[in-house]
Amino acid sequence: MGKVAALVCVKCNRRFERGEYLTCPDCGLEGILDVEYDYDDLRDSLRESPLQSRHVNNIFRYQDFLPLTQPPPGMLKVGMTPLYRFEKIAEITGISEVYLKDDTVNPSGSLKDRASAVGIAVAVEEGRRAIACASTGNAASSLAVLAASVGLESYIFVPAAAPEAKLYQIAACATKVFRVDGAYEDAFDLATEAIDRWGWYNRNCAINPYLVEGKKTCSLEIYEQLGYTVPDWLVVPVGDGCIISGQWKAFKDLEAAGVTDRSPRMLAVQAEGCSPVVRRFLGGGEARWAEPRTLADSIRVGKPRNWRKAVRALEESGGAAVTVSDEEIVAAIELLGRHTGVFAEPAGSAGFAGLMRAVADGIVKPDERVVFLVTGSGLKDPGSLKSRGLVADVGRGVSDVQRALGGRGAGDGT
């Protein structure tokens, strides 16, 4: 069990006991809380059961790093996703030791499953029967999928323009999905009202402090998969700032528990058309973006609610931040697909695009050990590749094939 010692406001540092508040009463929605454990207790528990000796093959392997007493029975397998090392990616990036963490193979197809799993576990422990959120995509489908697996009701609010794959994945699994006649903000407002009205459990990653704890399991796995060592860099696509905060929290917790004595530098990647966290980190100013524009919908967040935790992760880790164009993001999907077989959605490939940019800019060095996250499956947004002209339209004759191959000779394939 993870013994929660306190919840600390990221804005004013006031400390609370568990269960007092979801956000700081003084700072309001700006006062997002951070979970602190009893690290002596965690040390004891690691002495009794070292990571190396554990057999649970999902995120609840790290139960003592999580704010819950027990895994919810029956939940789909979340986490323990593969960490791959591809020669081709080393060639392309020029980094000799580079790893891809493939979170596309979680049950709902994204890293968000780690957060939802913990949110649901907490809701179940609190005796809740229903959980709700507003989202355009991965958070919602993840919530619907995992809630269904443990028999919890789920109520999901999506904007009118929700993309088809995500919408029907939600529709298949949620108790009820409401398509709100309006934009994301309208869906969010209506969800908030309905959550108050019906007393559903609020799965909103930035507001709910426990969800970031779930995300951190990704880096706990990386640490184990690297043979119980820490990489030099961890590369993370950033939207509302929850994923990067979670990864940094993992390494801080490992240090606090006496398991490690160093942590990686965090590299934040945002889209050129929506990079409030990068701007705030690099130049100060407001973490707001007036007109978010990028095809990477999962990181198209103009008002990142968790920017404080994200910027702190960058500062504390001696990290860096880059932006990438939509063109670079889509090219990264193609490079990943062609050379690894991992099919990413745009936000999912942004980390890889950002890594290439950071190498070009001299931020990441060829002899450093680097891990980049692929956070979501391309099957959730397959249309993003349409513009790339990857499909060769041919007639029914073999000469058409020859032309499309660019006149390559016979037997070339063997």
Added chain:
Amino acid sequence: MGKVAALVCVKCNRRFERGEYLTCPDCGLEGILDVEYDYDDLRDSLRESPLQSRHVNNIFRYQDFLPLTQPPPGMLKVGMTPLYRFEKIAEITGISEVYLKDDTVNPSGSLKDRASAVGIAVAVEEGRRAIACASTGNAASSLAVLAASVGLESYIFVPAAAPEAKLYQIAACATKVFRVDGAYEDAFDLATEAIDRWGWYNRNCAINPYLVEGKKTCSLEIYEQLGYTVPDWLVVPVGDGCIISGQWKAFKDLEAAGVTDRSPRMLAVQAEGCSPVVRRFLGGGEARWAEPRTLADSIRVGKPRNWRKAVRALEESGGAAVTVSDEEIVAAIELLGRHTGVFAEPAGSAGFAGLMRAVADGIVKPDERVVFLVTGSGLKDPGSLKSRGLVADVGRGVSDVQRALGGRGAGDGT
């Protein structure tokens, strides 16, 4: 290593050595070959390394059951997918011990990855540099994805009407995807011509005898996951007949190697609008279907090339066969989603639909131990749920939500 003793024609029973032919020269494309191992050798290898003691966490755990010398380096993790037992599914089916084998979480999102992995492994061992196939869907995306991961070129031929999610997954990962101006048969013919012309390795499941061997790993896992026991029934959606043949082969191999002394009965499920294998098994006659009609595209196969192996699996296992309507298939997607969180494509849910039918017909009894396969992810064909009216369109007021909830009272969620 799996020592292949012989390849046996399923039509005339003539025996060949490995490498002589891909199909029987006397029987042509009807003469599909079946792989026989040196079972004394397999017994020795199991004595040296019992299944229980193995640590490899992918299908190459079963290397001695496969026609290859070594796993291809760098391949994405295929197999070792979860086997779930959900109370709700027991309630719905009335079967107290029923398990769901979730193959939607393979790298490309379907069970076909098991076949492609072995096809690619064999191609790599033979020194091939390129592999090709024609397909509308899962076989092609699986081939493109896994070939990319090991640096093998892939050439994929799809019909003009290929669905978007599968098309762009292929496009991201394949060396080249050709969209042929015509139907599946035109794509198939052109692929065959191009394969001859350029000498690419032929990944065609029915023709290539090694691919069914890959599929069999699914049942080897089930055997292990059930605590080294055999279920009473295995429920399998059937298109060209390769998946059910592979599952049956797994249990036959386990018996031949002296590991087990019984095998499950196989339950074949096809769509009402395309059930040539079921018809052939139940009533004899031709295993052909003039006008295949079902929304389950992955099992919409009017001329199943592997019907002989499939019918033999049913006969030898004392099995049974049922058909289900498209309505039942889509209802099964919804039931699975709502009560397990596993989001299936139509062909993927057909097994569950068929199980419910078989229980209703008294074929499967409530006290029997049953496993059903979910063969492909719903993200590959999310539109199949459109007709179900699962999405509640609402305005921006909480009264709209109340109406959509059917007037449920406040606080009901907690």
